[in-house]
Amino acid sequence: MPTPALCPGSCNTAWRRAEHALAVNGTPHDIPASWGTPVHCPGCVERTRRQLFELPNLLYAVGREQLHATRAPSVSTTHSAPTDTTPWPGQSARLLIDLVAGGLLETAAELLRLRGINSDRLLANGVREERRTNRAVTILERHLEWLLQEHPLATESHEPTRTGTVVIASGNPAAQIAHWHRAMVRFTHQDEAHAVQRLAPCKRCGGPWLAEARDLRLVNGLPYIECQSPDCGALLTQAEYHDHVRSLIGDVPTPAPARRPVTADVVDRQAVDDVLRGVLTDDRPPPRHPDDAPGETAA
Structure with missing residues (x-):
């Protein structure tokens, strides 16, 4: 055998x-x-x-x-040499x-x-x-x-x-x-199956040429991540690429939490009523000048 x-x-x-x-x-x-x-x-x-x-x-x-x-037919000019390479349909x-x-x-x-x-x-x-x-x-x-x-x-x-x-x-x-x-x-x-570009830089050369390899497949069918630079050609598995991305974004500050929406159970009903009453009845206090001079309006 x-x-x-x-x-x-x-x-x-x-x-x-x-x-x-x-x-x-x-x-x-x-x-x-x-x-x-x-x-x-x-x-x-x-x-x-x-x-x-x-x-x-x-x-x-x-x-x-x-x-x-099919290539477009070449356009002849007075300075062009005769040619018989014009493509046919x-x-x-x-x-x-x-x-x-x-x-x-x-x-x-x-x-x-x-x-x-x-x-x-x-x-x-x-x-x-x-x-x-x-x-x-x-x-x-x-x-x-x-x-x-x-x-x-x-x-x-x-x-x-x-x-x-x-x-x-x-x-x-x-x-x-x-x-x-x-x-x-x-x-x-x-x-x-078009090449899927990756945003993270290459782990070896640092160039932005990472893409999913179309002709390299793992046993479980997941593609390798390959550097397209002819001088590098580094290969990363999906797990290695994800670890590489985590290492790049590890120092990024955590974004501030989103503001909590105001709901009815946290609103002071009395304050809302007072504001609405003052707006609707025009009981708002008179405007004052920044110098607190009486009888003058603010600029």
């Missing part, structure tokens, strides 16, 4: 970043790691299965967004469909080749794109366990590799499926 290893999926992204901070800055952490069975953990397998199942419907939704995110949707559909076909064909299965039917000419894409999704669903546990790139981390300013996407099949799914969900405006 293969020895279980740390899951390369997004469930361990927080742990990998915390380990990097520990190696670089010596910052301790208590973030638990998720173990694979033997490579990917059950949670990542089920998430990939769900995302793969939703891809055909998302492709259809992208196809209906014919004018979404539906260009953005078509490019995204080509990316996802082509990636699905390539991944399915590679899977069949690695497993020694004939892929001629999948790549046959004269088949509509929709039917061919659905066939590729079906193949990937049937072989998903092998794809995530025994594929040559199944052990590669889902996080992209950064070399200077160059970002190299992960070759892990589960990471590719998650990337396609995320791109189409955002393109069709079906992503409702």
